[in-house]
Each structure stands twice: as C-alpha cells, then as structure tokens.
Amino acid sequence: MKQRIVSVDFDGVIIEKLWGRDWTQQKKVESGQMPKILKLIDLWWRQVNQRWRRPIEGSQAGLKKLKAMGFEVMLVTSRKGYVRAITYEWMKRWGYFDLYDGYFFDDREIGGVKSKVQNVGKVGSDIHIDDNWPTVVELAKNYPKMSVWYFNPSKSPLTLQRRAGKGDLSNIKVFESWKQIIEKLR
Structure with a gap:
C-alpha cells in the first residue's frame, strides 16, 4: 500500500507570518526572478526577522501526529531557494527539521502560487x-x-464564509488552528 503524503506550507502554518506584513497589509506579489540587490535585501531582512519569529501554536504536535499516523511529511514552501539555509537553521533551532521527509522550495523563482x-x-x-x-x-x-486544508487562524467570519464553499471546491477544508487539524486526524 502506498504511503500517504501530506505537504505543509511554512510561513503562516509552521512559523509566524513575516513580521510587519500584517501591519502594513503587504501582499505577496507573483514576481518571478528578483534582481540581485532585492535578493540581498530580502535575505538580510529574513535573517534579522527570523530570529524573533516563533512556531505556530500546536504545529509541532500536529506534524508529530501526522508522522505517527504513517504520513510522509513534506515541506512545500514558496520561499526562494536562496533562503533555504536560514529556513533550515530556524527549523533545527525549534526542533522541526527532522519532522520532514523532504523539502521543496521555489528554486526556479517562478512565483509562489505557480x-x-x-x-x-x-x-x-x-x-x-x-x-x-x-x-x-x-x-x-x-x-x-x-x-486541501486552508489554515486560517485569523478566525475572520467573512473570510471563512466567503472562502469555504466557493464554486466546485469541495476538496477544501477550513481550519483555524493546529488543534482542529489534530482533532480531524483522530
């Protein structure tokens, strides 16, 4: 029997969202290739910022539960490949690195969603x-x-109502916390 696979995003699911993004209403932009100077600025900002970012409550227990249930757990992030080292450093510091069976970054810099x-x-x-x-x-x-499990800890009723059942997207489930995810897995 084929082992079941779960892929998990990183920012906003495992680690707190990027500091400042919520305050400034900054949105992700599908930009593709970045000029070298912007990569250096982004790398510097992430190195500084990552020191204060904490794990999302319950995420480690959730990943451990998935592993205990026999899932193969993969990190699939839209983070660019050039921030791989600082991502791994954070994961090792907080005890997440060994919870994954594989790691996938946006190495070709084609944009987060794509x-x-x-x-x-x-x-x-x-x-x-x-x-x-x-x-x-x-x-x-x-x-x-x-x-597809939409992780939305903001608990915004408008967001949840609008997004939960639009169109023929019956394969989307909405979760507000890792506690809910763990309960779903039981």
Missing part, C-alpha cells in the same frame, strides 16, 4: 496545508482528488 502548485504535483500529496487562499484555490482546481 511554484507551489508544481511542487505539490511532484510530491503527489494526498493532503496539503496552506494559509494562502489563492494557492489553496489553485491546488483545489488542479488536484481535485487531493484534500
């Missing part, structure tokens, strides 16, 4: 957990047999 859709396809996920709504929708459309 990269994630391709990497999740490569992985062959049965379940994918993500906090980015455009990514969730694209995954649900491209992989209708996969269960």
Whole structure:
C-alpha cells in the first residue's frame, strides 16, 4: 500500500507570518526572478526577522501526529531557494527539521502560487496545508482528488464564509488552528 503524503506550507502554518506584513497589509506579489540587490535585501531582512519569529501554536504536535499516523511529511514552501539555509537553521533551532521527509522550495523563482502548485504535483500529496487562499484555490482546481486544508487562524467570519464553499471546491477544508487539524486526524 502506498504511503500517504501530506505537504505543509511554512510561513503562516509552521512559523509566524513575516513580521510587519500584517501591519502594513503587504501582499505577496507573483514576481518571478528578483534582481540581485532585492535578493540581498530580502535575505538580510529574513535573517534579522527570523530570529524573533516563533512556531505556530500546536504545529509541532500536529506534524508529530501526522508522522505517527504513517504520513510522509513534506515541506512545500514558496520561499526562494536562496533562503533555504536560514529556513533550515530556524527549523533545527525549534526542533522541526527532522519532522520532514523532504523539502521543496521555489528554486526556479517562478512565483509562489505557480511554484507551489508544481511542487505539490511532484510530491503527489494526498493532503496539503496552506494559509494562502489563492494557492489553496489553485491546488483545489488542479488536484481535485487531493484534500486541501486552508489554515486560517485569523478566525475572520467573512473570510471563512466567503472562502469555504466557493464554486466546485469541495476538496477544501477550513481550519483555524493546529488543534482542529489534530482533532480531524483522530
């Protein structure tokens, strides 16, 4: 029997969202290739910022539960390949690194949603957990047999009502916490 695979996003699902993004209403932009100077600025900002970012409550227990249930757990992030080392450093510091069976980054710098859709396809996920709504929708459309779990700890009723059942996206489930995810797995 084939081992079941769950792929999990990183920012906003495992680690707190990037500091400042919520305050400034900054949105992810599908930019593709970045000029070298912007990569250096981004790398510097992430190195400084990552020191204060903490794990999302319950995420470690959730990953351990998935492993205990026999899932193969893959990290699938839209983070660019050039931040791989600082991502691994954070994961090792907080005890997450060994909870994954594989790691997939946006190495070709083609943009977050596009990269994630391709990497999740490569992985062959049965379940994918993500906090980015455009990514969730694209995954649900491209992989209708996969269960896509939208992680939305903001608990915004408007967001949850609008997003939970739009169109033929019946493979999307909405979760507000890792506690809910763990309960679903029982």
